[in-house]
Amino acid sequence: MMLTTRMSRILAAALAYTLAIMPARAQDPAEAPPEPIQALFTKYCLSCHQGEKSEGGVDLVKLMAKGPPASNRKPWNRVKENVEGGTMPPEDHPQPPEDLVNALASWVDAEMKKLDCGVAVDPGRVTIRRLNRAEYNNTIRDLTGVDFEPAEDFPSDDVGYGFDNIGDVLSLPPILMEKYLAAAETIAARAIVAGGASTLPTKTYEGPDLDDSGGVSAQDDGRLLGTNGEIVVAHAFPRDASYVVRVRAFAQQAGDAPARMAVKIDGKPLRSFDVKAVEGQPGTYEVEQKLRGGRRRIAAEFLNDYWEPGNPDPAKRDRNLIVQSIEIEGPQDVAGAPLPPSHKLVVFRTPTKPEEFFDATTEVLERFLRRAYRRPVTGGEVAKLVRLAELARENGESYEQGIQLAVQAVLASPQFLFRVELYRPKRDAKGKPIASPGGTPLNDFEVASRLSYFLWSSMPDDELSKLALDGKLHDEAVLEEQVRRMIRDPKSQAFVENFAGQWLQLRNLKSVNPDPEQFKTFDEPLREAMQKESELFFASVLRDGRSLLDFIDCDYTFLNERLADHYGVPGVKGPEFRKVKLEGGERGGLITQASVLTVTSNPSRTSPVKRGKWVLEQILGTPPPPAPPEVPQLADDSNGPLVGTLRQRMEQHRSNPSCASCHARLDPPGFGLENYDAVGAWRDKDGGLPIDASAQLPSGESFQGPAELKKILKGRKAEFVRCLGEKMLTYALGRGLEDPDACTVEDLVKTVSADQYRLSRMVLEIVKSDPFLKRGG
Incomplete structure (x- = not known):
């Protein structure tokens, strides 16, 4: 209940004392919360949100001591929300x-706008970044011409x-460093x-x-294999060529015939054996079989299972x-076979006589090193690699084997594995760094990366590298031309898969397994089609x-x-995707x-909570606080203590006061999507009862069904642009x-907003922004 008058006075005095002893910056009356805000906190908040035992870790007294919303945006925004x-x-x-x-909301909004963007703003600094798995795979592909996804x-x-x-x-754990060393050898x-190699590349799965x-x-x-079935591995074949597949196996024999095994590639039997x-x-x-390059499934299939439990001989x-x-x-x-493109890309010059060895090796390794490090390289860096190749030759290895050894060293180097950006402050006559509040520009090679x-x-690629060499990547017109x-370029599919795939949580789709008894039409082709639609869109x-x-609403899809x-959309025939x-x-x-509807569902039912949370986080940028640990989970089926449609059971669940406050924000958007089942049909x-897809948002806006919900969301343009902009800027930086x-x-x-809300404009403006082109100290 409301605080007593005496307790209110005590808390008010405590708050006044705390504000009085704040650091000098926070004592400015213009920065301290106005009287109505302090009154709100004193009467309704401080009994739970101050001191060491503040609920949810939110101490409002400490928050006020840290300064106004303009300099402490996230926590103040959360309080307001x-x-x-x-x-x-x-x-x-x-x-x-x-x-x-209203006084709190107005004050926070007004204070947020006080951030002085006219002065030099610190562009921030980025922790040195290791190439992640997707970046490693793609970089190896473009650097060497070998596309076999070693980072898998x-x-x-x-x-x-x-x-x-x-x-x-x-991070870089020891096991990953071991993987890097093994991958470098395989890639080379x-x-x-x-030429002259004594052994062939071999990969053993065991x-x-x-x-x-x-x-x-x-x-x-x-x-x-105790019944007929397969042992399957996925292997990346680097190019079209002949390969030998060896299966090491034995059998527990029974019956009149020996065990029978087939070796298969992508489901096609190559040969069968009596084991x-x-x-x-x-x-x-x-x-031994001639195979096309690419990732393929290799299987050892057991063909003739035998089971006779009544046989007097257990063996x-x-x-x-x-x-x-x-x-x-x-x-x-x-x-005499033609050299693969990868070889020609890396080893573009071969010495024809011994005296050409040094020049050819230097030329090949200088180009490879410059592309791998994504910057100009020094003569000393190249010389170390040339010396490795010379050592290989001195030990009787071929020229190509020496290049392989140098390539391995490059691929295990921190300069390749990390995206290095150096801080280059201006210095005074004594060599001391001069403060630069607006940060220092990245060099053109760092911008290219x-x-x-x-x-x-x-x-x-070569065009970006040439522009970096010419010092043109801080020219806005050049940047805009390059972004377009x-x-x-087809390589921008990586942006679709890696940015959109994580923003929309599409990566989770591969691990979702809807209940096969309830959703009999769900299969792998449907799962793949779901992902393809969103990526094409x-x-x-x-x-x-x-x-x-x-992204919020439109009249087309793929x-x-x-x-x-x-979906129940007529007139679409064939496996090819097309705009509809x-x-x-x-x-x-x-x-x-x-x-989206499938990744935000449970295996056996929809989840208005997950769907509502997705809308709040990915569309509106207002993520809810974590659920209290003691809150019970809603049963996945209707056999629990709560009865009726899922919505009716959730309404009963929300009657628990500890659940109601969060669900007031989470549930309404999810309820608006209840017409879609757990696989988006x-x-x-629901359970023989009519779906109620109506709800009221905390803002007071009411809607009936997904169309009206989308209309409300589409009206919140600034919130959505801000949410997507924050996520894309985070990904870019x-x-x-x-x-x-x-x-x-x-x-x-x-x-x-001024450019008709084009997504491409958001990308362009991020690339031209100070945080993208500069770094702080």
Whole structure:
């Protein structure tokens, strides 16, 4: 209940004392919260939110001591949102009158605008960034011409601020360094045909490599197939060539025939074998085949399971196949065969006589090193690599093997594995750094790298590198021309997959497994079609100069026959995707796409909470606070203590005061999407009862169904542009945003709004912004 008069006076005195002893900057009356705000905090907040035991870790007295909202934006904004949205104080506590709530909101909004963007603003600094897995794969592809995704074997990258390219969380554990060393050797062997090599490139899948390949674990580290089935591994073949596939296996024999095994590539049998080998004496079964380059599935299939439980001899009752390893050797380069493009890309000059060795090696390695380090290199750096190649020659290795050794050294170097940006402050006559409040410009090579890893998740191409060498990448016209070129380039698909994939949480789609009994139509082709729709949609808005408000609602999407049938859209035939005009208000925009609806559902039912949270976080930029740990979870089915439709059960769940305040914000957007089931198909009933898709937002706006919800969201243009701008700027910079970045975000809101809300304009303005082109100390 409301604080007693005596307690209010005590808290008011405590607050006044605290404000009086604040640091000199906070004593400025213009910066201290006005009287109505202090009154609101004293009467309705400080009993729970001050001191060491402040609830939720929110100490309002400390917050005020840190300064006004303009210099401490995020926590003040959260206070405003919680009070204005009715989340705080909780429903079972006295509520402040509307005039005090409005006074708080008006004061915070006004203070937020006081950030002086006219003075030099610190552009921030980025922790040195390791290449993440996607960046490593793409960089290897563009650097060597070998496209086989070596980083698939690396540990997963940590995520910060919603993205996996954040410098603060991209650590380098010892196991990853081991993977880098192994990958460097494999990449060099696959990129360069080494004349005189005594061994062929070989990859063996065994032990932990087979953990997820099928079957069950066998005592000897192999995989046991107790019924007909397959042990499958995915292998990246570097180019078109002949390869040898070897399967090491034995069988537990039973019946009149030996175990039978087929070796298959992408489901196509290459050869079958009688496996007569027994435990302790495994056999090797080999196939040589000409294969096309690319990632392929290699399988050892058990063909003739046998089970006779009544046989008097226990050793003859059960026939099983045990696969110990699968080995791929190759490519088997034949003398006289044309060299692959990767070899020509790296080893573009070969000495024809001994005296040409030094010049040829220097020329080849200087170019490779410059491209790998993404900057000009010194003669000393090149000389060290040339010496490695010379050592290989002195030990009887071929010229190509020497280049392979130098390439391995480069690919394990921090200058390759990290995106290095140096701080270069101006210095006085004594060499001391001169303070530079507005930061210092990045050099052109660092700008080229920021551009290429932002839009391509890869290294700069030759055109960007040439512009950097000519010192032209701080020219706004040149930057704009390059951004438009890079967006048109197919490599910008990486931006779609890595930015949009994480913003929209599409990456989670591969791990979602809807209940097969309830959703019988859900299969892998449908899952792939869901993801493809959202990627094509995002790419179209980006490349076709469309408004980012299309993300909220529009009258088109991209469908193939499989997804069109799922949506109930007629007239779409065939597996190819095409742009389709939508009729009615059931579909249109991201929140009605099956990918988003599926990743925000539970396996057996929809989740208005997850969907509402997604809208708040990804569209409006107002994430809710974490749920209290003691709040019980709602049962996934209707067999629990709560009954009725999912919405009715949630209403009963919300009757718990500890649940109600958060759900008042979370549930309404989710309720508006209840017409879509857990895999995004339209429905009118839930459990035989009519769907109620109406709700009221904390702002007081009411709606009925997804079309009206989208109309409300589309009206909040500035909030959505700000939300998307913050996320894209975070991704572009590789760091979390700080208070000074608010100036850049507000500029984005203005410029994007003035250019018909084009998504491409947001990309352009980020690239031209100070935080992108400069760095702080």
